[in-house]
Amino acid sequence: MRFKKVDPFQLMVFGTLLFLLILLFFYCTTMYEIKDSFSNRLRNDSGQPMKKIIFIPPQSDYPVWLQAKRGFEDAAKDFNFYGKWVEGKNLNITNMVNELDMTLESKPDAVITCPLNPHEFSGSFLKYKEAGIPLITIAVDAANSNERTAFIGSNAEMMGFEQARNLYEKDNIPLNIGVIMSNLDTANQVKQVDALKMYIEDKPGSNIVCIEEDWGDPITAMEVMEDMLDRYPEINAIFNTSGGGSVGCAKVLKERSKEKSITYIGVDTTSENLELIKENCIYGVMHQDYYMMGYLSGKYAYQSSMGEEVPPITYTETPIVTLENYDHFLPAIGKEDKSHD
Amino acid sequence: MTKNLFSYFRNKLLAFVLFIVLILGITNLFSMVYSTILSQHYSQMVRTIFNYNELEASVVKCYASLVQYIQSESQIEQDTYEKYALKAKELITLLSEAAPSDRIYYEISILNNIFQSFSEGCSTLMNAHTVNNSGLRYQKLSEIESVSKYMNQQIDDLLEMQIIEERHLYTRLTESLSMLRFITVSIIILIIAIAIFFSIYVTNRISIPILKLSSYAGQIANGNFLIPDIAVKSKDEISQLIVSLNRMKHKTYAMLNEVQERSELKNQLQMKENENIKMISSLRNAEIKILQSQINPHFLFNTLNSINSLASQNRSTEVVNLIENLSDMLRYNLKKLDHPVTLMDELHNLERYLFIQSTRFTSKVDFQIENNSVHPEIAMPNLILQPLVENALMHGLKPYDYNGFIKILVYDEAEFVIITVEDNGIGIDVDRLKKDSLMDNGIGIDNVTNRLNFFYNRQDIITIESELGNGTLITLRLPIPEKKEEPYVSFTDCRR
Numbered sequence: 001m002r003f004k005k006v007d008p009f010q011l012m013v014f015g016t017l018l019f020l021l022i023l024l025f026f027y028c029t030t031m032y033e034i035k036d037s038f039s040n041r042l043r044n045d046s047g048q049p050m051k052k053i054i055f056i057p058p059q060s061d062y063p064v065w066l067q068a069k070r071g072f073e074d075a076a077k078d079f080n081f082y083g084k085w086v087e088g089k090n091l092n093i094t095n096m097v098n099e100l101d102m103t104l105e106s107k108p109d110a111v112i113t114c115p116l117n118p119h120e121f122s123g124s125f126l127k128y129k130e131a132g133i134p135l136i137t138i139a140v141d142a143a144n145s146n147e148r149t150a151f152i153g154s155n156a157e158m159m160g161f162e163q164a165r166n167l168y169e170k171d172n173i174p175l176n177i178g179v180i181m182s183n184l185d186t187a188n189q190v191k192q193v194d195a196l197k198m199y200i201e202d203k204p205g206s207n208i209v210c211i212e213e214d215w216g217d218p219i220t221a222m223e224v225m226e227d228m229l230d231r232y233p234e235i236n237a238i239f240n241t242s243g244g245g246s247v248g249c250a251k252v253l254k255e256r257s258k259e260k261s262i263t264y265i266g267v268d269t270t271s272e273n274l275e276l277i278k279e280n281c282i283y284g285v286m287h288q289d290y291y292m293m294g295y296l297s298g299k300y301a302y303q304s305s306m307g308e309e310v311p312p313i314t315y316t317e318t319p320i321v322t323l324e325n326y327d328h329f330l331p332a333i334g335k336e337d338k339s340h341d
Numbered sequence: 342m343t344k345n346l347f348s349y350f351r352n353k354l355l356a357f358v359l360f361i362v363l364i365l366g367i368t369n370l371f372s373m374v375y376s377t378i379l380s381q382h383y384s385q386m387v388r389t390i391f392n393y394n395e396l397e398a399s400v401v402k403c404y405a406s407l408v409q410y411i412q413s414e415s416q417i418e419q420d421t422y423e424k425y426a427l428k429a430k431e432l433i434t435l436l437s438e439a440a441p442s443d444r445i446y447y448e449i450s451i452l453n454n455i456f457q458s459f460s461e462g463c464s465t466l467m468n469a470h471t472v473n474n475s476g477l478r479y480q481k482l483s484e485i486e487s488v489s490k491y492m493n494q495q496i497d498d499l500l501e502m503q504i505i506e507e508r509h510l511y512t513r514l515t516e517s518l519s520m521l522r523f524i525t526v527s528i529i530i531l532i533i534a535i536a537i538f539f540s541i542y543v544t545n546r547i548s549i550p551i552l553k554l555s556s557y558a559g560q561i562a563n564g565n566f567l568i569p570d571i572a573v574k575s576k577d578e579i580s581q582l583i584v585s586l587n588r589m590k591h592k593t594y595a596m597l598n599e600v601q602e603r604s605e606l607k608n609q610l611q612m613k614e615n616e617n618i619k620m621i622s623s624l625r626n627a628e629i630k631i632l633q634s635q636i637n638p639h640f641l642f643n644t645l646n647s648i649n650s651l652a653s654q655n656r657s658t659e660v661v662n663l664i665e666n667l668s669d670m671l672r673y674n675l676k677k678l679d680h681p682v683t684l685m686d687e688l689h690n691l692e693r694y695l696f697i698q699s700t701r702f703t704s705k706v707d708f709q710i711e712n713n714s715v716h717p718e719i720a721m722p723n724l725i726l727q728p729l730v731e732n733a734l735m736h737g738l739k740p741y742d743y744n745g746f747i748k749i750l751v752y753d754e755a756e757f758v759i760i761t762v763e764d765n766g767i768g769i770d771v772d773r774l775k776k777d778s779l780m781d782n783g784i785g786i787d788n789v790t791n792r793l794n795f796f797y798n799r800q801d802i803i804t805i806e807s808e809l810g811n812g813t814l815i816t817l818r819l820p821i822p823e824k825k826e827e828p829y830v831s832f833t834d835c836r837r
Contacts, residue, residue: 012535012542016360019531020367026524027371030517052447082447102491105458106451 051081051109053301055294056099058114059216060087063270064243064290068138071294072112079302081109093117100124110134110149110301117185118143134304136297139288140188145312149304152296152314154288156188159267159318160195160241163286166320167237167265170283174205175237175263178228180249182216182242189241192267196239209235214245221245225252236262243268243285250281269321269329277326284322287329292316348576350547357539361532368528375521379514386507389439392432393500397493399429400459404489407463411482419467426460442506448499455495459488550579558586566594620795623788647700663700666693676723681796684751684758684819685717691726691749698734706738707746714751714758716821722792729762729815732786737766737813745812758819765812786815793817 055072057065069085076083086099093116101124103111111128115121115137125147128135134149135142141151168175179196181189193211200206209232214221225248229235240246246266253259264282266273268290276282293316300310321329406422409415433453440446462485466478553571560568570587573580644667651660670693676682688710695708730747738745748763786805793802797820807813 012538013356013360016364016535020360020364023364023367023524023528026520027367030520031371031374033513033517049450050447052451054451082443084448084451098487102455102488105455105488105491106495107454107458108451 051302051305052084052106053081053110053112053298053305054084054086054103054106054108055297056086056096056103056111056113058096058116059244060085062216062244063272064268064288067290068294068297071291071296072298073294075295075298075302079299081298081302081305083298084108093120097121097124101127104128104131104133107131108133109305110136112136112138112297112301114139115142116140116183116187118187122147134301136301136304138293138297139290140186141313143187150297150300150310150312150314152293152300153188153316154318155315156191157195158315159286159288160192161199162318162320163192163239163265163267164196164199166284167239167263168199168203168206170263173236174203175200175207176232176234177206177208177237177239178232178235179208179211180221180224180228180238180240180242180245181211181213182244184211184213186241192241193239208239214242214248216242216244218245218248218251221248222252223248225249229256229258238262238264238266240264240266242266243270243273246276246282246285247272250276254281265320274321274326274329277321277323280323284320287317287319287321289316289318350543350577350579353577357535361535364528364532368525372521372525375514375518379518382507382511382514385439386504386511389436389503389507390500392436393496393503396429396432396436397496399425399432400456400489400492400496403429403459403463404486407466407485408482410467411478422463422467426463429456430460441503441510445499445503445506448495448502452492452495452499455488455492459485459492462488546575546577547579550583554579554583554586561586561590561593566590566597616795620791623791623795643701644697647697651700659700663697666696669693670697674724680723681720682723683718684714684721684760687721687723687726688712688717688749688751690724691730694727694730695747702743705743706734709746709748710751711749712751714753716753716758719758719819719821721819722796725789725793725817726760726762728785728789733762733764733766733813733815736769737764740767753821754818756821758821760817760819762815763812768807768809768811768813770807770809 053076055069057068059065060069072083072085075081086103096113096116097120100111100113100121104124104127111133113121113135115125118140122143125135125142129147135147137148137151137153139153141153142148145151167177177196177200179193181193183189197208200208210228212224212228214224221242221244224245225238229252238249240249243266246264246268249264249266250259253262253264259281265284265286266282267286267288269285269287273282273285277284296314296316300314303310319325402425403422406418406425410418410422433449433456437446437449437453440449462481466481466485550571557568557571568590570590571583573583573587644663648660648663648667651657651663670690673686673690673693692710695710699706699708726749730749733747734743738747745765748761750759750761750763752759786803790803794800799820802818804816804818805813806816
């Protein structure tokens, strides 16, 4: 096969032209990207400014609240509102109340929060009610249902009951139960513990040995756990309502080789907790669907700000997660980790 | 050869310069745009930080003015408050307009709402009629302080948020700028490479062909027209020059050849003309000699004596024969020398001559003619054989007092008729024979030779072999024509 001899100059000309085109393409693409970066002004479909909905979580960087954040952000995209996630706040009820009061001054279209101690939030909630700003409670309900617009969260009594039943039915033996709460006044956890108390009422030989609080902190949880086991060596079950403390508690159980002799059921499907289940350090945790809570709270807050009616109470599912089914929850954990990063 | 846009060096050079300018122009233009954008962005970022600080300071001063006003109720403090409140509002508007993202825009919108609450609270407090209870007044002031602190905290958060966002954008821009620098450097390297390539290309396509062309032209100038043509590989100006030079070489060569051929032809014609002149001269000379021989008194005297002697002896028949032969011979000799005759005519004439001479010399000379040729009609010049025999008689046999023989033999050999004239006379040096060509009273050998050569247009017709004391042998090789020629009308036939 013979090829036509090409003039090197023509080759150079066409090569240069090609290069010029690539260069222009690169420049134009970069310019477009920069222009796109500078003109990042989003408006809703109607061309009106978007609704401003503020989410005040008790722990902005705790894994389950990051799941809720993801749900809230997805709702913001789906319903086209500006969702502000208040960062850097810790589990301090006074600060949360203050934050709520100040947020009111920014005249938001709706607010979402978790009133860990509902009674202390009542004053602030009433201000919202007076200002006509929809307020959605998440995970923990307000002290009075008329203080808020809607509640989305787990059914604490039902979850406590299921947690107690699983704890008992694991070995079907009389239980000496140690209870750990993040805060003794946290309403939903109080309801959980109340459900436990009710459950073991008709279980002969079973009783609650002690109730402690760990403030949701793993280090505090370790101290609490060690003290509890020292003082009450007869404990053969742990009923934990504080999601953040399980890592500390499990460490103590492992150190004392009590993983098999003490049945431990905590709450929240964080990656650390699932890892503990996988390693057989703890028996299981109660799953709370924080993503769905975040999503629904965003949805209802938006609908309320638009003057629409929303369900006053919405419960999300609370299944138990053990070694048998923990892998079903891994995809959700993966997303949570990504969000956390 | 079809020509395209880049066939000519001029277009190539223009294209090269245009591309370089275009690439550099685009690169510089975009570099400038990038630098401007980056510079503007940087200025905007600095201005934004400054505005946030200004806003924070304005809020603080607003609150301070409010506190002062409550304590003093001074108009100056109220004016100061209003001044800073207005400034804060303007700054918020400015920041909102310059918000780099949707998030910042809405955060500023929230901040604006907080500021409105703050302003409303301040206005309420400044209105003494509205709030006249001092306890309530200070409670309200406390709330406003909280709002101002909250607002400043929001401003700090917003500033941090904006710096982070701006940093991302700035990072992107600097990354783009780095990429641009890389591309610019690449372009410069590319341009250098293209320039080097172009230089080599131009050297190869201009200098080398010109050097070749120069050498080529030099060889042509030295007369070497057989040098191979320079191959034409492109369609540019140099190639056109090469094509023209090749064409010029071929034309010049053709013209030179033509001139040379004409010159040679002219020379040949000149030579031919010279030969003709020479031949005509020979013929004239022969004719003169023949005329001379016709009136040769010795020959005629001797012949007439012989006739007289025979007549006195009443040998009338021989006298008649002698007179007839003399008469025919004289008539034959009167024939133009440039008129060809046949072999037979020549032999008849020779027989007559020999008859006369044999009458004269009776038994002294033995004449023999033997004709074995089958081509008696072939053409030949006249008066060829008689001079040869006469030469043999007068030069060869005379010193021996005419005692000897002369033998004429005619025969065919291949494509020739061979005629030999042989005598046993004294012989002669061949060179001298040719030089002293003329007989005393007849036609010389060289005359015979010239006429034969001219007639047959070849140089090998006659050969002479002779040795002093051993006789002479003259051989004529008359070529037999391939085509059958028109038979010449013989002298004998004419006479009849």
